[in-house]
Amino acid sequence: MIEVTGLIKRYGAFTAVRELSFTVRPGEVLGLVGPNGAGKTTTLRCLAGIIPATAGAVRIAGQDLTADPVAAKRALAFFPDEPRLFDYLTVRQHLAFVARIYGVAHHEALAQPLLEELEIADKADQLPGELSRGMKQKLAIACGLLHSPAVMFFDEPLTGLDPLGIRRMKDSILKRARAGATVVLSSHLLHLLEEVCSHVLILKKGEKIADGTLGDVSARFANGEANVSLEEIFIRATGGTES
Numbered sequence: 001m002i003e004v005t006g007l008i009k010r011y012g013a014f015t016a017v018r019e020l021s022f023t024v025r026p027g028e029v030l031g032l033v034g035p036n037g038a039g040k041t042t043t044l045r046c047l048a049g050i051i052p053a054t055a056g057a058v059r060i061a062g063q064d065l066t067a068d069p070v071a072a073k074r075a076l077a078f079f080p081d082e083p084r085l086f087d088y089l090t091v092r093q094h095l096a097f098v099a100r101i102y103g104v105a106h107h108e109a110l111a112q113p114l115l116e117e118l119e120i121a122d123k124a125d126q127l128p129g130e131l132s133r134g135m136k137q138k139l140a141i142a143c144g145l146l147h148s149p150a151v152m153f154f155d156e157p158l159t160g161l162d163p164l165g166i167r168r169m170k171d172s173i174l175k176r177a178r179a180g181a182t183v184v185l186s187s188h189l190l191h192l193l194e195e196v197c198s199h200v201l202i203l204k205k206g207e208k209i210a211d212g213t214l215g216d217v218s219a220r221f222a223n224g225e226a227n228v229s230l231e232e233i234f235i236r237a238t239g240g241t242e243s
């Protein structure tokens with residue numbers, strides 16, 4: 001469960017996120033969408049406790065992110081758009097390191113199936129410098145999934161993956177949501193979001209334009225038309241005069 005109330009983020013005098021409130025329940029996958037600079041990455045970083053919010057409250061799996069950041073962070077994983085890896089640790093050593101930080105017991109038994117699920121098992125003894133961009137992304141994903149987080153934040157998780165990798169990633173996200181995980185993901189690949197998300201939140205200039213189930217948000221901007229794509233909804237919601 002993710003509960004966000006009145007989240008504000010300012011960078012100096014500039015307000016990137018304005019009074020954002022929403023809730024995501026276990027099993028739900030929320031697509032965070034909006035034009036470049038709308039505040040998606042900023043929001044995700046605040047929710048993951050990577051940067052401090054200027055105001056507002058965030059609860060992750062019932063834990064207040066400000067009052068008890070360690071408990072909240074134990075329950076979550078953040079997958080950034082630009083994965084940061086350790087140059088001198090192999091794929092397998094990354095997982096061992098993350099396991100130690102999060103206190104994951106018997107991590108070898110968990111790491112191997114994860115590497116296989118993400119199709120980098122044959123690179124287990126390679127360093128990041130020897131991996132392709134997509135493989136680095138997959139390693140970062142494996143590291144984030146190792147402690148079985150209840151709450152997951154993905155910033156552009158599908159960019160850089162090949163078509164099969166995208167399908168596997170979608171399946172992987174859906175599998176965890178069905179098992180009770182709470183997921184928020186930002187992406188510009190709206191046709192792919194439609195296949196993964198149960199809910200959508202549209203941001204524009206740091207402000208929430210709409211949120212709800214995919215069906216509800218679509219209905220609001222569809223003007224009575226049937227089968228309007230999320231891409232069309234996005235353009236109507238963020239480009240037009242509709243508020």
Ligand SMILES: Nc1ncnc2c1ncn2[C@@H]1O[C@H](COP(=O)(O)OP(=O)(O)OP(=O)(O)O)[C@@H](O)[C@H]1O
Pocket residue numbers: 011014016034035036037038039040041042043
């Ligand atoms: N560290 C920072 N200092 C100052 N301004 C920032 C900083 N990070 C982001 N911003 C500004 O905050 C706004 C939101 O940026 P953010 O990266 O959250 O957008 P985004 O929705 O993720 O965009 P994109 O789709 O391009 O990834 C932008 O106007 C950006 O210039």
Ligand SMILES: [Mg+2]
Pocket residue numbers: 040041042155
């Ligand atoms: Mg971004």
